Amino acid sequence: MEYKVEAHRIMSISLGKIYNSRIQRGGIKLHKNLLVSLVLRSARQVYLSDYYSGACLNAQSEREGNEWDIMDSEREKFPPSATECDRAESPEEPQQSKQPEASDKEREYRENDDEVKSDQADCTSTLQQEQNPNPSLDSVGNVSPPETINEPKESPSDSSVAERQSTPVANGESHQAPKTHVCSNRKRSAEESESGDSPQKRTKVASSNSKEDEEGEEMDTSNVSNLITIFGSSFSGLLSKDSAKPEAEAEDSGQICCDQMLKNLNPWSTAIVAF
Amino acid sequence: MEEESDSRKINNSFLRDHNYATEADIISTVEFNSTGELLATGDKGGRVVVFQREQESKNQPHRRGEYNVYSTFQSHEPEFDYLKSLEIEEKINKIRWLPQQNAAYFLLSTNDKTVKLWKISERDKRPEGYNLKDEDGRIRDPATITTLRVPVLRPMDLMVEAAPRRVFSNAHTYHINSISVNSDYETFMSTDDLRINLWNLEITNRSFNIVDIKPTNMEELTEVITAAEFHPHHCNTFVYSSSKGSIRLCDMRAAALCDNHSKFFEEPEDPSNRSFFSEIISSISDVKFSHSGRYLMTRDYLTVKVWDLNMESKPLETYQVHDYLRSKLCSLYENDCIFDKFECVWNGSDSVIMTGSYNNFFRMFDRNTKRDVTLEASRENSKPRAILKPRKVCVGGKRRKDEISVDSLDFSKKILHTAWHPSENIIAVAATNNLYIFQDKVN
Numbered sequence: 001m002e003y004k005v006e007a008h009r010i011m012s013i014s015l016g017k018i019y020n021s022r023i024q025r026g027g028i029k030l031h032k033n034l035l036v037s038l039v040l041r042s043a044r045q046v047y048l049s050d051y052y053s054g055a056c057l058n059a060q061s062e063r064e065g066n067e068w069d070i071m072d073s074e075r076e077k078f079p080p081s082a083t084e085c086d087r088a089e090s091p092e093e094p095q096q097s098k099q100p101e102a103s104d105k106e107r108e109y110r111e112n113d114d115e116v117k118s119d120q121a122d123c124t125s126t127l128q129q130e131q132n133p134n135p136s137l138d139s140v141g142n143v144s145p146p147e148t149i150n151e152p153k154e155s156p157s158d159s160s161v162a163e164r165q166s167t168p169v170a171n172g173e174s175h176q177a178p179k180t181h182v183c184s185n186r187k188r189s190a191e192e193s194e195s196g197d198s199p200q201k202r203t204k205v206a207s208s209n210s211k212e213d214e215e216g217e218e219m220d221t222s223n224v225s226n227l228i229t230i231f232g233s234s235f236s237g238l239l240s241k242d243s244a245k246p247e248a249e250a251e252d253s254g255q256i257c258c259d260q261m262l263k264n265l266n267p268w269s270t271a272i273v274a275f
Numbered sequence: 276m277e278e279e280s281d282s283r284k285i286n287n288s289f290l291r292d293h294n295y296a297t298e299a300d301i302i303s304t305v306e307f308n309s310t311g312e313l314l315a316t317g318d319k320g321g322r323v324v325v326f327q328r329e330q331e332s333k334n335q336p337h338r339r340g341e342y343n344v345y346s347t348f349q350s351h352e353p354e355f356d357y358l359k360s361l362e363i364e365e366k367i368n369k370i371r372w373l374p375q376q377n378a379a380y381f382l383l384s385t386n387d388k389t390v391k392l393w394k395i396s397e398r399d400k401r402p403e404g405y406n407l408k409d410e411d412g413r414i415r416d417p418a419t420i421t422t423l424r425v426p427v428l429r430p431m432d433l434m435v436e437a438a439p440r441r442v443f444s445n446a447h448t449y450h451i452n453s454i455s456v457n458s459d460y461e462t463f464m465s466t467d468d469l470r471i472n473l474w475n476l477e478i479t480n481r482s483f484n485i486v487d488i489k490p491t492n493m494e495e496l497t498e499v500i501t502a503a504e505f506h507p508h509h510c511n512t513f514v515y516s517s518s519k520g521s522i523r524l525c526d527m528r529a530a531a532l533c534d535n536h537s538k539f540f541e542e543p544e545d546p547s548n549r550s551f552f553s554e555i556i557s558s559i560s561d562v563k564f565s566h567s568g569r570y571l572m573t574r575d576y577l578t579v580k581v582w583d584l585n586m587e588s589k590p591l592e593t594y595q596v597h598d599y600l601r602s603k604l605c606s607l608y609e610n611d612c613i614f615d616k617f618e619c620v621w622n623g624s625d626s627v628i629m630t631g632s633y634n635n636f637f638r639m640f641d642r643n644t645k646r647d648v649t650l651e652a653s654r655e656n657s658k659p660r661a662i663l664k665p666r667k668v669c670v671g672g673k674r675r676k677d678e679i680s681v682d683s684l685d686f687s688k689k690i691l692h693t694a695w696h697p698s699e700n701i702i703a704v705a706a707t708n709n710l711y712i713f714q715d716k717v718n
Binding site: 006007010013025026027029030031032034035038039042046 | 356359361362363364366387449450452468469496497498499501518551552554555558605608609611614
């Protein structure tokens with residue numbers, strides 16, 4: 001468990017560095033940000049593999065079992081509990097193919113120009129991210145599978161998860177605007193969500209996190225809000241909704257949303273965002 | 276190795292009695308010229324200070340050629356990129372001297388985006404006796420001119436002037452980290468994070484891109500170029516190092532774009548040392564050819580490695596600079612010290628290599644005797660002309676007297692830049708905003 005705390009701390013520090021690099025004199029240093037994103041990714045891998053190892057729901061894992069027949073070959077590559085827990089986290093919500101949102105998001109990051117078109121898409125994608133904790137990495141995997149295969153250092157497990165999952169659930173239903181307010185709650189330290197979407201998940205997350213992460217809470221939530229600033233207007237929809245709602249149970253939800261954010265974070269995007 | 280310390284402390288800050296130093300005075304590069312007569316330093320404020328070795332005099336035989344300030348000029352100014360809304364720092368990243376071909380001295384200095392060629396020349400005569408203007412320079416009334424005379428050159432106090440002769444700009448999207456003059460003395464290369472450009476020293480409006488590792492999709496970026504250098508004798512060969520710990524040797528005769536390397540030097544990572552920070556500490560911060568051209572030296576965060584150009588699979592020699600930091604990587608990551616880019620240098624005969632560390636320590640490794648020494652560059656611990664005492668860092672357990680424990684190391688005092696005279700045992704060590712020059716003791 002200490003690994004998890006350490007990994008979490010390193011992730012927070014890395015996020016802080018990425019944020020601070022934006023206001024540094026002389027512009028963003030590509031080399032340093034690349035290194036920080038590598039550390040962030042390593043820490044995240046440790047954090048996630050550790051995180052899911054103890055937080056599965058057996059019932060849900062059974063139900064989702066057949067969906068994961070394809071995954072069997074991939075299971076050797078990473079802890080089996082991780083995948084099951086991925087699916088366990090989102091029992092009800094089918095995964096929509098993230099390809100369009102992902103490519104929108106990446107296009108935005110790469111070109112760093114018109115962010116308006118991604119607003120709606122990002123809202124949707126972040127929504128799905130909350131139920132499906134590894135979407136951003138998935139989406140990268142989806143868009144450029146050959147590259148991810150060639151680079152063993154990038155999380156092969158996550159990418160292969162992505163490739164597999166998009167196929168069977170390509171025709172899943174999509175959740176659009178009605179759920180936007182849910183994803184806004186996820187991203188901010190603001191309020192305990194009214195969403196009844198996945199109360200089990202939230203409770204589960206809270207219980208496993210609350211005890212050891214409280215001291216890092218302050219930095220996490222500030223990092224989360226900083227991250228939102230980094231992503232700019234792609235989160236503008238979320239921000240406007242947030243300001244209207246009062247803060248409640250900041251600790252738990254803050255921690256949860258930070259965790260969600262940290263899981264969702266594609267390290268490449270943040271580091272490369274200005275380029 | 277005993278050294279006589281002849282400390283030249285150049286401190287431009289008015290707060291010299293305090294530990295605080297103005298950031299603009301932090302020395303960012305140090306370089307001897309090819310004869311060792313001149314020593315140039317660049318700082319964060321964009322200034323270049325050139326020192327010249329005074330001629331040895333028989334009157335004071337113990338003062339063997341000390342270095343005095345020869346010229347100071349502002350090389351780069353802060354700029355603003357309007358398109359990206361980014362400020363371009365004026366910090367001098369690298370200085371490289373050109374070989375001397377006439378009475379003037381030429382050097383290349385670069386900041387993040389622009390390389391400039393500076394000419395440093397002396398003037399010790401001035402013309403006197405103009406007809407149309409008087410000694411102050413005021414124009415004379417033509418009506419008052421009754422005779423004509425020929426101006427003559429009269430001696431004057433020595434004046435050293437620095438003038439920018441070429442400005443090589445607008446060729447780099449990313450930050451320039453190194454420049455290297457080719458042995459043909461006609462071309463040089465400038466290297467940024469993803470590209471290397473080749474320039475002709477005479478032509479400023481055109482450069483050729485010889486290495487480009489930018490991926491089409493920036494999200495796939497995994498490594499950047501950290502340093503590059505031309506081979507000292509073969510004008511077609513150069514090397515560049517990467518953030519992944521590999522070095523590529525390229526031959527410009529093979530293709531116009533040298534994306535395909537001729538040789539690839541990489542040591543496989545030791546899996547037992549794996550940590551979150553393995554990638555950071557394997558990133559190479561400096562690469563230097565030996566004077567002979569036979570060997571290559573690379574510096575990563577914890578080690579210096581000497582490679583034989585004929586052996587790509589592993590380095591010839593590996594020297595631990597400060598392995599006691601391996602257990603402290605997490606704290607060094609937090610305080611950003613893990614990103615420090617240390618440089619390394621060869622001595623003139625390629626028998627000794629030197630690099631810097633923290634607490635104003637610097638290390639020398641003798642490749643032949645396999646002995647190494649840790650020395651300190653600080654005012655308190657070395658008086659002028661005193662012999663430098665070797666220092667030792669105690670890792671754990673009982674600390675002996677005169678040893679310093681790892682936890683009391685001052686990580687804000689780092690020696691990133693050092694230089695070694697091309698033929699003699701004179702070294703220049705930059706400690707934050709102070710420059711120390713040490714000479715070998717004779718007789």
